[in-house]
Amino acid sequence: MAKTRREQAEWRREKLLDAALDVFADKGVDGASVKDLAQAAGVTPGLLYHYFDSKDALVHALLAERGFLPQLRELLALDTGGRAAAEVLTELLGAFDQLLADNARLVALFFSAGQARTALGELAAEGQLLIGDFLAARVAAGELRPHDTRTAATALFATVAIGRTTGSPVDVAGLVELLYPIEFDLRKK
Amino acid sequence: MAKTRREQAEWRREKLLDAALDVFADKGVDGASVKDLAQAAGVTPGLLYHYFDSKDALVHALLAERGFLPQLRELLALDTGGRAAAEVLTELLGAFDQLLADNARLVALFFSAGQARTALGELAAEGQLLIGDFLAARVAAGELRPHDTRTAATALFATVAIGRTTGSPVDVAGLVELLYPIEFDLRKK
Amino acid sequence: MAKTRREQAEWRREKLLDAALDVFADKGVDGASVKDLAQAAGVTPGLLYHYFDSKDALVHALLAERGFLPQLRELLALDTGGRAAAEVLTELLGAFDQLLADNARLVALFFSAGQARTALGELAAEGQLLIGDFLAARVAAGELRPHDTRTAATALFATVAIGRTTGSPVDVAGLVELLYPIEFDLRKK
Amino acid sequence: MAKTRREQAEWRREKLLDAALDVFADKGVDGASVKDLAQAAGVTPGLLYHYFDSKDALVHALLAERGFLPQLRELLALDTGGRAAAEVLTELLGAFDQLLADNARLVALFFSAGQARTALGELAAEGQLLIGDFLAARVAAGELRPHDTRTAATALFATVAIGRTTGSPVDVAGLVELLYPIEFDLRKK
DNA sequence: GATGAATGAGTGTTCATTCAT
DNA sequence: TATGAATGAACACTCATTCAT
Known part of the structure; x- marks a missing residue:
């Protein structure tokens, strides 16, 4: 069941997006802090910036990748x-x-x-x-x-x-x- | 054109509501700071609290008094x-x-x-x-x-x-x- | 029962001191705002400054005049x-x-x-x-x-x-x- | 003399408590601002909240950890x-x-x-x-x-x-x- | 005397972001 | 990769004080 580095990274990214969607829906975009988002994904705030350039970029990614x-x-x-x-x-x-x-x-x-x-x-x-x-x-x-x-x-x-x-x-x-x-x-x- | 003190106060309150409506519509409620609201009304932030208990109360007043x-x-x-x-x-x-x-x-x-x-x-x-x-x-x-x-x-x-x-x-x-x-x-x- | 101006003023002052003693004992000196003090005395904050130079002066007056x-x-x-x-x-x-x-x-x-x-x-x-x-x-x-x-x-x-x-x-x-x-x-x- | 990250954090926390004890003793709890406390510890006010939930929590920590x-x-x-x-x-x-x-x-x-x-x-x-x-x-x-x-x-x-x-x-x-x-x-x- | 509108400096606190480790 | 310590700027809000009325 070992994951390659790449798989692991992709999985993390998805998890962050999932968690963000939950938290945003719950508290609104402004109401959700980066700390909230990181916590919901079981990650530290710093790591979020490895996957997304900013909180704003996360929102955009959500719209682009999860958008229907x-x-x-x-x-x-x-x-x-x-x-x-x-x-x-x-x-x-x-x-x-x-x-x-x-x-x-x-x-x-x-x-x-x-x-x-x-x-x-x-x-x-x-x-x-x-x-x-x-x-x-x-x-x-x-x-x-x-x-x-x-x-x-x-x-x-x-x-x-x-x-x-x-x-x-x-x-x-x-x-x-x-x-x-x-x-x-x-x-x- | 002399205003009584009371009239002046009422006028200020209205002006604050007007300004708030503008600013909120422009930046959203979360996006508008109390400083923004006060500035738009030509007033110091502190004075806003003379007329309204909180930013939230201002939103409520807007809904109640300006609502259609x-x-x-x-x-x-x-x-x-x-x-x-x-x-x-x-x-x-x-x-x-x-x-x-x-x-x-x-x-x-x-x-x-x-x-x-x-x-x-x-x-x-x-x-x-x-x-x-x-x-x-x-x-x-x-x-x-x-x-x-x-x-x-x-x-x-x-x-x-x-x-x-x-x-x-x-x-x-x-x-x-x-x-x-x-x-x-x-x-x- | 008419009070002379002087009596009325003296009475107000005493009432302010009394109220201040209550409020200070309850909330502490730092915890009590001038508004609190004025309200407790049934007076507006501005008037307090007719009788005392500052909040600090009120504390001193309390100590001097009510002190045992x-x-x-x-x-x-x-x-x-x-x-x-x-x-x-x-x-x-x-x-x-x-x-x-x-x-x-x-x-x-x-x-x-x-x-x-x-x-x-x-x-x-x-x-x-x-x-x-x-x-x-x-x-x-x-x-x-x-x-x-x-x-x-x-x-x-x-x-x-x-x-x-x-x-x-x-x-x-x-x-x-x-x-x-x-x-x-x-x-x- | 190299400190690990963890040691450095612990040291900071202690320094904040030490500084707070000084400042509180000097100015009183109400009289000391968070800015005062942070400055005395050589730190920005925001960091204080990384170590303590609130000013009040800092007082409690002081009592609990420094209390005799x-x-x-x-x-x-x-x-x-x-x-x-x-x-x-x-x-x-x-x-x-x-x-x-x-x-x-x-x-x-x-x-x-x-x-x-x-x-x-x-x-x-x-x-x-x-x-x-x-x-x-x-x-x-x-x-x-x-x-x-x-x-x-x-x-x-x-x-x-x-x-x-x-x-x-x-x-x-x-x-x-x-x-x-x-x-x-x-x-x- | 008495009011309360108005201010300006301050409060405690939050937060997106950076970066040495 | 991943951490979390650290920052700086902003935030909503409070308050002692002043002063035109």
């Missing part, structure tokens, strides 16, 4: 060819909702750190854009009735996000049915 | 008797949107302060509940088609809130039309 | 001509003990304030000297057996003082009997 | 079997007196810190009790004349303590002779 934004982008970029819009939307929003649920602590961090908040904002914009494009394509294809697809995208995205972050998650299928009652009904049959 | 929650409650509690649902909804969400726009700095504070965040969460829950009740009543009255009013309320509330806080406000009328296309069309005629 | 040192000096200076040494001693120490009991808060102040502690030390020296002189005179007169009157004075003074300040007062008559068993017995007959 | 109370307890608990009461008393009080002399700065601290004062009070009670027991045993054994041993214990203890703390130490042998002239004389022969 890449996954979300992947999700939104999926080829949906041939499948019903209602089905795709339900699946997509469900996956988004699940992603938020799985990364609750990271989302908490997003709210406490200024820089992270910015990142979240960008993601939201991107997500709404992609969903909007998807909807517009389906309208163009005649599958969905003509409507303000941009607003619809915002509504879908926002509702799932707010539902999850306020602790009372929304029923995704119900949400899609709400906006697209006819399309949804077809699918049920 | 009472206005929002008032808004939601309005009697809507006799008017069309689509009209009421559009007006209500528009007012909510405007409230968020007018209190942008305070909303920023809501995101940076733990305690404020809690207050915001409670408000969101309350708002969604009230809108949901309104919708349910209109469904019962036969004005709106039967649908999941709770989810609809969340969608309406969330969409406006996210739209405003991410800096790309939503078209409220469009949003209502999106959820209630038939009812909205009737109104346009 | 003059009374103690008076006590020790009493003419004891003709009365039995044991009787005089018992009475004297009893009065000293009573003085300490009556001025418990002031004694507490003596322990908390550096300057006051010095004053107490001087008093102790003075008291022991006077008692020593008294004892020496009685030895010279043949009433008391030859002994180290200085040490005896210290013992008498110290025992009463410690007994009172530690909260377990000593039996003064018993103390005199302890040091002067023969003389005391004579007196009892 | 354990030594005093040891002294009083000594087996005195077979030796003359006057001899034991003289030795005991002499040792007590010496202890106070050796720990003058700590005794000064006892007078300035509320918590320390309490500890001192308890010690005094304990000391008087033990001396009282010793005297009572000797009375029972017929070595000392029947007398109020409790008062005698207080007198002995108080006289040495006051003598030393007021800066005019008492002659311990003279004190014992004063209370027990006959027993003392026997011993001299």
Whole structure:
């Protein structure tokens, strides 16, 4: 079970990130001291600086390496060819909702750190854009009735996000049915 | 223009609150030092403690005295008797949107302060509940088609809130039309 | 019941001293803020400076005007001509003990304030000297057996003082009997 | 002369305690700022908090690690079997007196810190009790004349303590002779 | 006399960061 | 790699004192 130096170092780094995520979610980024972070990882404060240049760098690493934004982008970029819009939307929003649920602590961090908040904002914009494009394509294809697809995208995205972050998650299928009652009904049959 | 001592004191207090709102919105609650706050108000740090028991108490005072929650409650509690649902909804969400726009700095504070965040969460829950009740009543009255009013309320509330806080406000009328296309069309005629 | 200005001022001053004695005894001189003192006297901090030049001056005034040192000096200076040494001693120490009991808060102040502690030390020296002189005179007169009157004075003074300040007062008559068993017995007959 | 890191740390801690004892004795606990303490130890204020949780904790450490109370307890608990009461008393009080002399700065601290004062009070009670027991045993054994041993214990203890703390130490042998002239004389022969 | 707004220097304490070991 | 001693600058907060009203 001997670990190579490199493995050991990688393991330490991961442990520091894990611990930091916990502590940040609990106390907020400003509220957590480097000492807190080191203690939670079972390490001395000095060592933290071997792995990260600064506390700030740790936050960035957390966002970059533990962030679910890449996954979300992947999700939104999926080829949906041939499948019903209602089905795709339900699946997509469900996956988004699940992603938020799985990364609750990271989302908490997003709210406490200024820089992270910015990142979240960008993601939201991107997500709404992609969903909007998807909807517009389906309208163009005649599958969905003509409507303000941009607003619809915002509504879908926002509702799932707010539902999850306020602790009372929304029923995704119900949400899609709400906006697209006819399309949804077809699918049920 | 002579001010009495009392007036001068009241003015100082207001100035401190104003300055604090600016600084908090800019740097966040944790990021703003008492020195920052005092400087922004053109005052020594010590004086801040003549008017407020602590930095925390200042945040509370800001929420209590500058908060728009009472206005929002008032808004939601309005009697809507006799008017069309689509009209009421559009007006209500528009007012909510405007409230968020007018209190942008305070909303920023809501995101940076733990305690404020809690207050915001409670408000969101309350708002969604009230809108949901309104919708349910209109469904019962036969004005709106039967649908999941709770989810609809969340969608309406969330969409406006996210739209405003991410800096790309939503078209409220469009949003209502999106959820209630038939009812909205009737109104346009 | 109208008070003249002068009476009113005098009354305020006394009230300030009284309140200060209470607060100092409770929190110590360093631990009591001017605000505390003013509040306890039902007055604003600013007014305190009309009556006393500084917080320090208040402490000095307390020592000078409420101090029991003059009374103690008076006590020790009493003419004891003709009365039995044991009787005089018992009475004297009893009065000293009573003085300490009556001025418990002031004694507490003596322990908390550096300057006051010095004053107490001087008093102790003075008291022991006077008692020593008294004892020496009685030895010279043949009433008391030859002994180290200085040490005896210290013992008498110290025992009463410690007994009172530690909260377990000593039996003064018993103390005199302890040091002067023969003389005391004579007196009892 | 190379010191290991650990030794250096231990040395620093001791130096901080030493310096604190000096400064506290000089200015009192309240009168000494953390900055004063750090400067006296040739250190930055922050470092003090590496070794002690708070200023208060430093006072406690001083009492616990530099306190002479354990030594005093040891002294009083000594087996005195077979030796003359006057001899034991003289030795005991002499040792007590010496202890106070050796720990003058700590005794000064006892007078300035509320918590320390309490500890001192308890010690005094304990000391008087033990001396009282010793005297009572000797009375029972017929070595000392029947007398109020409790008062005698207080007198002995108080006289040495006051003598030393007021800066005019008492002659311990003279004190014992004063209370027990006959027993003392026997011993001299 | 009396107020309390205002100050400036100070308090104890925290903390991100560095670096000799 | 890993430690933890050490720093310096900041922090929230207190307080004796002054003075215009």
